[in-house]
Amino acid sequence: MxxxxxxxxxxxxxxxxxxxxxxxxxxxxxxxxxxxxxxxxxxxxxxxxxxxxxxxxxxxxxxxxxxxxxxxxxxxxxxxxxxxxxxxxxxxxxxxxxxxxxxxxxxxxxxxxxxxxxxxxxxxxxxxGPHVVEYLLAYSSKSLEVSFLLPKAIAGCDQAELNSLLKKGAKMGKSFVVSCLVDAGADVNSRDLEGRSAMSVAVEFGNVGVAEVLIESGFVMNKKKDLFLHEAAEKGCVEMLEILCLGYGDIDVNSVDSKGQTALHIASIHGLVQVVRFLLSVGSIPDIADKKGWTPLHFSAQEGHLEVVKVLLTHSILSKYAITKEGKTAYALAVEKGHDHLYGILHLQDLLHRAARVGDVHSMKSCLAEGGNVNAKDQNGWTPLHRAAFKGQFECVKLLISHGAVVDAIDDDGYTPLNLASMVGHSQVSLFLISHGGKANVKSLQGKISRDWNCFINHDSSAIKT
Structure with missing residues (x-):
């Protein structure tokens, strides 16, 4: 015995x-x-x-x-x-x-x-019990003692305590704890009296690992109330945005809050260029206006966020000309705040391109004096020199070259200003460009240019952007 x-x-x-x-x-x-x-x-x-x-x-x-x-x-x-x-x-x-x-x-x-x-x-x-779980939350989830003791402590909690602890674990970013609580019966879809869930807390504090656990455990989004994309955008957490978009394939990236603003509005307000890029890549529409008629571009212009303005303009032509309910464009808002580094991209470049096209040397001088970018490209990759050369505006070409225009700038189809001037037959402009180092882009002359040449001979310039 x-x-x-x-x-x-x-x-x-x-x-x-x-x-x-x-x-x-x-x-x-x-x-x-x-x-x-x-x-x-x-x-x-x-x-x-x-x-x-x-x-x-x-x-x-x-x-x-x-x-x-x-x-x-x-x-x-x-x-x-x-x-x-x-x-x-x-x-x-x-x-x-x-x-x-x-x-x-x-x-x-x-x-x-x-x-x-x-x-x-x-x-x-x-x-x-819950007090023990709270105590263990303060320790690393990788601790061997915690990994052993935590399930024991959780076993002494009732349903309400499990749900409460789930939010605390989400706040502290303890994905292991959250997983243990879910395994013990915590309801991932439980909400407090204010409607907040564990997922709300995880998004608020940027705890991506917890969000992944909750999504895998079956958390169901309330599409009308859960503005998770807005919260993640405000935090600048691209990884959280990625997890949400991957976890919820039907998530509406253009959902609006009480102000009529999308997550793209929020990111633009805060100048979060990486968030802006991500949201645009998953389908955010840059032309959506909020209840006051403000687009994301209006906000980024008012705040002076140059990089965000650049990204938004590459995805939208219309927002530059959109006006708020007070009748203000993005350019007007930039002027009000004195963001002169935005004047060119929001307004002066358009004026410079227009003046180059019609041969308005006086307007071109004014634009350049105010800070207009002599090499600014439009949505097709044309600089003011492309446009002046194509239209045969000799005085404009000389002015642009004297202000530092790049002679051999290439547009989106591979054309240089010299290519365009030569094809249309503006010999004076062509010779001037050559005298200032202009070279024919041989690659662009193969195939597409030979096809377009016939259009020019027939006085049909529709094949080339104007």
């Missing part, structure tokens, strides 16, 4: 509640048919725990209950020692032929080890 008594449990769960007493009960049974047994119950940490019957006598085949108390009842903090190691209750026994003995006698009996003392088993002690 290797033991005299048996325990009814292998683990004890102490439901820890701040400021309250904490205890758990277990039972021991005497396996001897005819003889009483002396029992000694101790803990690995007597400073933290007390026992109802540290020393006792069990009659033959009888069972008795024992209670383990957590002695620090006045503390409002979960015992730190539980993260470092597992506490245990140790049960020892010895045969007691007389069936009677005083406490002092029992104490002496177990004070000396020997073959008469049986080690009947150990019971692991765990603290459980």
């Amino acid at each position: 290797d033991k005299l008594v048996k325990t009814n449990v292998q683990e004890l769960n102490l439901q820890f509640i701040k400021g309250q007493k904490c205890s758990a009960t277990f039972k021991l049974t005497n396996l001897m048919h005819t003889m009483s047994v002396a029992i000694s119950v101790t803990t690995t940490n007597p400073s933290l725990f007390a026992l109802s019957q540290p020393l006792s006598i069990l009659p033959p085949l009888s069972t008795s209950s024992y209670t383990l108390f957590f002695s620090q009842t006045s503390s409002d903090r979960c015992p730190r020692i539980q993260v470092a190691r597992i506490e245990t209750v140790m049960v020892r026994s010895s045969m007691l032929p007389t069936g009677k003995a005083h406490q002092d006698d029992l104490s002496k009996l177990f004070s000396k080890p020997g073959p008469r003392i049986f080690k009947d088993g150990t019971i692991s002690v765990f603290f459980v």
